[in-house]
Amino acid sequence: MLAFAYFIFALMHVYWAMDGRRGLRSAIPERDDGRPLFHPRRYGTWVIAAAIAGCSVLLLWWVRAFASPLPDSVLRGGVLMLAVAMVLRAIGDFRYFGLFRTIRISRFARMDRWLYTPISMLAGALLLLMGLTG
Template sequence: MTHVFPISSAIFLVIVSLLHFYWAFGGKWGIDSVIPTTADHARRTFSPGKGGTIIVACLLACAGYILLAQSGYLSPVLSPSLIQWGCMVCAAVFVLRAVGDFNYIGFFKKVKNTKFARQDTALYTPLCLWLGLSFLLALF
């Protein structure tokens, strides 16, 4: 059972990383429901650029590596203490993402009737909580 968290989470992270690379290089599939919009659906709350999307893709892939290295499935190419710190940072980032900004994302968002908000409630926020827990469990 202890294998389920790190392995499934690393798979999710790689898939989401590849999806970000797809979007960065012009892919359109799913793009209409991955960025929060205002309550009146009039505009996106931000517009990520190609560079930022590539950085996020790389960070997600690195997070997958850190999780697998901390769990003992991959040999660490970084010092164990750096892997451990990376795991703590990833746990914090994903748990904070699950909590949200209290407006557009997370469990406590106010705007709930947009396409993104429905996807966030059903998929993105629970996935972030799962990932955060996976990183916390890998630390112990």
């Protein structure tokens, strides 16, 4: 199920890389004055989409949905690194995103509070469990 979620997140980034606009304002952190923190470039968005799709493939390999060319130790390391990344994402940068963000009034901040950070916490916990018990 987690692999499917990563696949959906990758597709969302593909949509944005192909110049889609729906949901984009809610996906980019904003400064105090409401301006976007950054303006994503098309190439960077493609790279992020590929990385997220790679996470999906990693998880499918880990649960043996199909054969992996990598040894189990490498897969376990990848799952645990992804778990750490998700926990760090949930903790945040102490300003724009995560549990301890200080900017709380923006489209992104609302989505981060109710969706992005909880998903990151849940994914981090599940990945940690998968990596340590699998």
